Amino acid sequence: MKDAFSGYHPVVNFAYFALVIAFSMVFMHPVCLAISLLFSFVYSISLNGRRAIRFNLLYMLPMLVTTALINPAFNHEGATILGYLRSGNPLTLESIVYGIAAATMFVSVICWFSCYNAVMTSDKFIYLFGRVIPALSLVLSMVLRFVPRFKAQLAVVSAAQRCVGRDISNGSLLARAKHGIRILSIMTTWMLENAVETAASMRSRGYGLKGRTAFSLFRFDRRDGSALIGIGLIGGYVWFGANAKAMYYRYFPSMKGVESSAYSMSVFLAYAALCAIPLVINIREELRWKHSQSSV
Known part of the structure; x- marks a missing residue:
């Protein structure tokens, strides 16, 4: 399904992701973490399909488990002692829960960034910041599109080397190492040449010159x-609620959060509505399309 939210103006896309990613990094209440992880996961699947499912299961889930397990080994704060490690340090319930919370926050932010990369293309980013910070916007745009291009070019080079028997899967251990170094050398040369060609191309087009106009x-x-008004109003309500301690939660020395109330529930619902905006827009556009098709 085509993403309808991507068709909105770059200002709307950028403002939404800036707000959601900032909130995902700041709000550590378990309910907020669950909301952010759920909607970022679902939206990433909506944008990238099976590739997102494979990425989340093969990389994000192990990262979440690993990060959650590493924290109690180094963080020994907390009042609820479950036992003692071989080093003599206590293993606390608070450190385990905080490790899970930190891992959830980390994974949800990565998922939101994957959605950002799919929606905020390089032309949108340059449109927003090309006149304000032309050099930096060009560099950031090149960096954001570098990883997929690098992966595609690496696959082409590896296939070509495999055809002549010089792939990292051919020969002895020393021969494989030489083949890997050769591929790395080819990729390094390709990256440098591509950077020089891009810089020369942009310079010849007058990029960054004062008074330069651009078609959009x-x-x-x-x-x-x-x-934009809806995102601002909902985001402002959530931010006001956070400042009013409606989403307050601490992990140390003991776990304690704000008591549930109608106001705190409304703030959580507003945060869920904010995270669900792209999905709601997609569903609404899909329903409109089906209704228009049925009325023909």
């Missing part, structure tokens, strides 16, 4: 204004 298909319309 992006137009800020009423739909974008409504979305």
Whole structure:
């Protein structure tokens, strides 16, 4: 399914992801962590399909478990002692729960960034910051698109080397090492040449010069204004609730959070609504499309 949220103005896309990623890194309440992880996971699957499922299961899930297990080995704070390690340090319930919370936050932020990379393409980023910070915006745009291009080029080079028997899977251990160094050398040369060609191309087009104009298909319309106002209102309500301690939660020395109330529940629901905005937009557009098709 085509992502309808990606069709909104770059200002709307960037403002949304900046807000959601910032909130995901700041809010450590278990409910907020669960909301952020759930919606980032679902939206990443909506954007990238099976590739996102494979990535989340093969990389994100082991990372979450590993990070959750590492924290109690180094963090021994907490009032609830479950036992003692061989080193004599206590193993506390608070350190285990905090490790799970920190791992959940880390994984959800990575998932949100994967969604950001899929929605905020390089042309959108340059459109937003090309005139303000032309050099930095170009560098960041190149960095964001470098990883997929590098992976694609590496696959091409590896296939070519495999055809002539010089892949890392051919020969003895020493021969494989030589083949790997050769592939690395080829990729390094490709990266340097690509950087020089890109810089020369952008310079010849007058990128960064004062008074330079640029063609763009992006137009800020009423739909974008409504979305931006909605994101701002919901985000402002969540931020106000956070400042009012409606989502307060501590892990040390003992776990304690704010008592549940109608106001705190409304803040959690607002945060869930904020994280669900792209999915709601996609569902609404899908329903509109089906309704228009049925009425033809």
